[in-house]
Amino acid sequence: MxxxxxxxxxxxxxxxxxxxxxxxxxxxxxxxxxxxxxxxxxxxxxxxxxxxxxxxxxxxxxxxxxxxxxxxxxxxxxxxxxxxxxxxxxxxxxxxxxxxxxxxxxxxxxxxxxxxxxxxxxxxxxxxxxxxxxxxxxxxxxxxxxxxxxxxxxxxxxxxxxxxxxxxxxxxxxxxxxxxxxxxxxxxxxxxxxxxxxxxxxxxxxxxxxxxxxxxxxxxxxxxxxxxxxxxxxxxxxxxxxxxxxxxxxxxTGEPYLGLGPSAHSFDGTDRHWNPASLSKYTADIRENKLPKGELINQNMHRNEYVMTRLRTAAGIRKDGFQSAFGEAAWLNLLDMAGEPIRKGYLVYENERLSFDTAAWFRSDGILSDLFEIG
Ligand code: SF4
Structure with a gap:
């Protein structure tokens, strides 16, 4: 959907x-x-x-x-x-x-x-x-x-x-x-x-x-x-x-969306597009039938966004979903990176699902950056 x-x-x-x-x-x-x-x-x-x-x-x-x-x-x-x-x-x-x-x-x-x-x-x-x-x-x-x-x-x-x-x-x-x-x-x-x-x-x-x-x-x-x-x-x-x-x-959860109006972003599952954050520029672009600027999301960006957005949710990251998107080696690597936050109680790994401990969620920014792959 x-x-x-x-x-x-x-x-x-x-x-x-x-x-x-x-x-x-x-x-x-x-x-x-x-x-x-x-x-x-x-x-x-x-x-x-x-x-x-x-x-x-x-x-x-x-x-x-x-x-x-x-x-x-x-x-x-x-x-x-x-x-x-x-x-x-x-x-x-x-x-x-x-x-x-x-x-x-x-x-x-x-x-x-x-x-x-x-x-x-x-x-x-x-x-x-x-x-x-x-x-x-x-x-x-x-x-x-x-x-x-x-x-x-x-x-x-x-x-x-x-x-x-x-x-x-x-x-x-x-x-x-x-x-x-x-x-x-x-x-x-x-x-x-x-x-x-x-x-x-x-x-x-x-x-x-x-x-x-x-x-x-x-x-x-x-x-x-x-x-x-x-x-x-x-x-x-x-x-x-x-x-x-x-x-x-x-x-x-990475589902596609179309954004309309100035500054709105769109994502079609692979590429991201965005309209200018300016009413005059937006108006000129529409009058000239110009499509918004875009960028291709490479695999590494996709993986980091997946980690960042899924861990914002209580559902967290499921092993099967992550593996089918990025492969088994990427999953093992993520678990390895998550080892320290799991030991400290910031992240929880249970029933093949990685998620935040609710009390630690408030400090999630610092913890998340340690789970990113530098590409
Ligand atoms: S200025 Fe106030 S009302 Fe307008 S978008 Fe921002 S928060 Fe909403």
Whole structure:
């Protein structure tokens, strides 16, 4: 099965931690759906003979576009590609843009999953990060989505926010678990260069929270969500009743996907392609019928990505899957490289499956780099 990602590159204001590509001006918004329609035609040979079972509108802020416009894009995708009748169709939503009427329109246009950027249920955290909504709105938006008829609701949380106390984080988790969401994505705040927080950090005015606090908040995350029936199926993603994100799972299991819109990436199983992270460059490319740039993934890159993405998931790496992709010698070599982390308890090897110990997952970056083959 394959997926389609559509990047809607508009935001009303820029969150101080965000390094996703988006523009805050409104020009270009009107004609953007038309550009996407052109791109869909241009890329109609991608994913040929492949069934599509997920469509994901992310950004940016897809909810800045009218439901009817997003609906026309879904209709066009269904005309061009082989989209399953039970495809998961996700809308990333900003709490501030939602109302009962708008939500009901999104449902009617075909969305059956909504991912709401709640981030925190404290006004001071939201203000610090320059989010548009407040805490009441964050809670209300999830309830409204449920009342409108969405039964597959995900919400986002951020931890590691400077100034956030352990009690506030615990409270955020309890509020989130009490809402009618079956999925939670929880990310530690990272300070990226090029963001407002990045600039403040460079000037010595902002910094990450101490390491031991980060670890404590991660442990609280696992404990409270597990107590409330959420299963950690990926390092930052938790689901109730196995309502995993079918779309995001494709990124971790190497399934093909087509990315449309500026900065979107595509992967057809062997090659990767990407659109420019610039609205003007993207517009010029589409008008000239230019296909995106690409690179061939060689065997070594493929193997390292396989290790990195599979170990992000609770399912980990299975001996049979790895061997059939890369051979027995490569498997024995991987086990050899994993020997030390297994002895230290960071990785677990059981029933022919290699996976992270959940407590060690938080420090996975350093451990993963030791498992890479230098090609
Ligand atoms: S709304 Fe989302 S995409 Fe836009 S700036 Fe904030 S985090 Fe980034």
């Amino acid at each position: 394959s997926g389609i990602y559509i990047h809607i590159p508009f935001c009303k204001s820029k969150c101080f931690y965000c390094d996703f590509f988006s523009v805050i001006k409104s020009e270009g918004r009107e004609g953007f759906a038309g550009l996407l329609m052109e791109e869909i035609k241009l890329r109609s040979n991608y994913l040929v003979n492949k069934q599509i079972d997920t469509i994901y509108f992310g950004g940016g802020t897809p909810t800045l576009l009218h439901p009817a416009l997003l609906g026309s894009i879904i209709t066009r995708l269904k005309e061009i590609f082989d989209v399953n009748s039970d495809a998961e169709i996700t809308l990333e939503a900003n709490p501030d843009d939602l109302s009962p009427e708008v939500l009901s329109n999104y449902l009617k246009t075909g969305f059956n999953r909504i991912s709401i950027g709640t981030q925190s249920f404290f006004d001071e955290h939201l203000k610090l990060m320059n989010r548009r909504h407040d805490a009441d709105r964050a809670i209300e938006s999830v309830r409204m989505a449920w009342e409108a008829g969405f039964r597959n609701i995900s919400l986002d949380l951020i931890y590691g926010i400077p100034g956030m106390t352990a009690e506030e984080w615990e409270q955020n988790l309890k509020v989130a678990a009490g809402l009618p969401a079956c999925h939670i994505s929880a990310y530690h705040l990272t300070i990226e260069p090029g963001t407002r927080f990045g600039r403040l950090k460079k000037a010595g005015l902002f910094s990450e929270i101490p390491d031991d606090e980060s670890v404590g908040q991660y442990q609280k995350l696992l404990e409270i969500l597990s107590d409330n029936g959420f299963e950690q199926y990926e390092i930052s993603n938790f689901a109730r009743n196995q309502q995993y994100s079918r779309h995001n799972t494709k990124y971790w």
